[in-house]
Amino acid sequence: DCLIGISGGLDSSYLVHLIKYKYNLNPLLIHVDAGWNSNISSNNISRIVEKLDCDLITKVVDWEEMRDLQLAYMKAQVPNLDAIQDHVFFAEIYNYAYKNNIKYIFTGANYSTEFVREPLEWAYHASDLKQIKDIQKKFGTLSMNKIPQCDIFKQKLFYRLLNGIKVISPLNYIEYKKDEAEIALVKNYKWMPYRQKHHESRFTAFFEGFWAYEKFGFDKRKVHFSNLILSNQMTRKDALIKLNEKPYNLDVIDNDIKFICDKFNISKDYLYDLFNGKNKNFNNYKSNYFIINLFTNLLMMLNIEKRLIK
Numbered sequence: 001d002c003l004i005g006i007s008g009g010l011d012s013s014y015l016v017h018l019i020k021y022k023y024n025l026n027p028l029l030i031h032v033d034a035g036w037n038s039n040i041s042s043n044n045i046s047r048i049v050e051k052l053d054c055d056l057i058t059k060v061v062d063w064e065e066m067r068d069l070q071l072a073y074m075k076a077q078v079p080n081l082d083a084i085q086d087h088v089f090f091a092e093i094y095n096y097a098y099k100n101n102i103k104y105i106f107t108g109a110n111y112s113t114e115f116v117r118e119p120l121e122w123a124y125h126a127s128d129l130k131q132i133k134d135i136q137k138k139f140g141t142l143s144m145n146k147i148p149q150c151d152i153f154k155q156k157l158f159y160r161l162l163n164g165i166k167v168i169s170p171l172n173y174i175e176y177k178k179d180e181a182e183i184a185l186v187k188n189y190k191w192m193p194y195r196q197k198h199h200e201s202r203f204t205a206f207f208e209g210f211w212a213y214e215k216f217g218f219d220k221r222k223v224h225f226s227n228l229i230l231s232n233q234m235t236r237k238d239a240l241i242k243l244n245e246k247p248y249n250l251d252v253i254d255n256d257i258k259f260i261c262d263k264f265n266i267s268k269d270y271l272y273d274l275f276n277g278k279n280k281n282f283n284n285y286k287s288n289y290f291i292i293n294l295f296t297n298l299l300m301m302l303n304i305e306k307r308l309i310k
């Protein structure tokens with residue numbers, strides 16, 4: 001009935017539960033493995049797939065090109081290191097839907113926990129393929145021939161407008177509460193929660209918890225907690241108490257850094273050389289920023305894009 005990308009995280013896991021268990025639809029699940037799955041995320045996916053008897057397609061991204069591209073972003077000194085993972089995830093899902101004539105993509109994106117947008121300086125558009133290619137050309141050593149690619153124009157114009165692929169966010173049509181969703185998943189599938197949102201990826205956990213916080217001074221929890229405060233799922237007082245703590249576990253951060261270095265096949269000294277480099281942002285490299293803004297405003301005028309982006 002539809003295609004759902006599943007990461008093992010809260011939103012996508014609960015979405016599958018909702019669609020299959022409550023609404024009795026028959027989704028095809030797709031998981032994009034970019035090389036950073038945690039054991040928890042893999043187990044969460046397996047438990048949901050097995051209990052709900054869902055069909056699952058797993059797409060494994062070429063690791064050498066993925067590694068090279070992620071290191072290129074670190075060398076470029078830009079803050080949004082997760083742009084590459086985000087790009088390949090969505091590119092693979094859109095490309096698969098088009099190739100297999102699937103007209104409905106259901107996504108766990110929701111206004112309950114994700115409607116507060118990060119500043120562009122923190123997280124520039126992962127769909128800007130022009131910037132990705134520019135950074136790869138300047139700092140990468142391999143091609144991008146095996147990496148899934150799909151920019152915002154292909155997504156919005158070719159796939160959605162011309163080919164009729166519809167993207168639906170079912171969690172926006174229910175009263176979606178983070179804690180209640182976790183309880184349901186734990187009860188039904190022995191699903192395991194994460195320390196922070198998006199930490200189903202070990203790279204994202206390292207990037208958001210340590211790299212962005214210590215190198216750039218960006219605390220991603222401010223955005224996550226703001227969503228929960230505005231949707232009455234957290235008090236501002238509780239959020240401020242949590243923000244007084246480090247976003248990473250002091251007892252395990254050295255092991256996490258060692259894991260990242262081993263995975264990238266770089267030394268700890270080299271990692272810290274990159275860490276201590278001069279910070280830059282998306283404006284330091286080629287991009288489609290002007291065109292994307294113009295394109296977004298046009299879609300808003302046509303009432304196709306309904307988000308207010310600042």
